[in-house]
Amino acid sequence: MSALKELTYQDVAEHNTKKDLYCVIHDKIYDITKFVDEHPGGEEVLLDVAGQDSTEAFEDVGHSDEARETLDTLLVGTLKRNPGDPKPKTPQPGAVAPAANNDSAGLGVGLYAFLLIGGGIAYYAYQYLQAQQAAQQA
């Protein structure tokens, strides 16, 4: 396999015709020229994203693993981002924001408090009853 090229957005944007068609998906560059006629989703959608970041369009469709494998065979380079270039349209895989989920910790503290207070009440109730019984026997 030939070495991957490092291209900028400006370089990719030049490949925007049916005869010379690049697109960017997840910051990787694909030469989809030969694939245009084979695309089950039609050539129109591919021409729409020619020379651009098509990550969102590609992911929105929910392409199969097979489609992703096809994509791998079309890889020609990686994207070199310059300052001022558009940001990635979707988060990179694995860069999902951590969910702020403290609910379980809150429940844990609540449970401890419940047991402590409940235990305390039970203890004093027991002491009270013992004292009552002792008073009755006296």
Ligand code: HEM
């Ligand atoms: C550039 C790389 C792409 C490859 C290798 C690719 C590959 C495929 C493949 C193999 C299918 C058949 C179904 C499947 O296996 O998921 C498919 C379907 C489809 N693709 Fe793509 N695709 C690409 C880009 C796009 C883009 C940018 C769009 C933009 C909207 C798109 C829209 C669709 C649609 C709408 C279908 C469904 C067709 C149908 O079921 O009637 N594809 N694509």
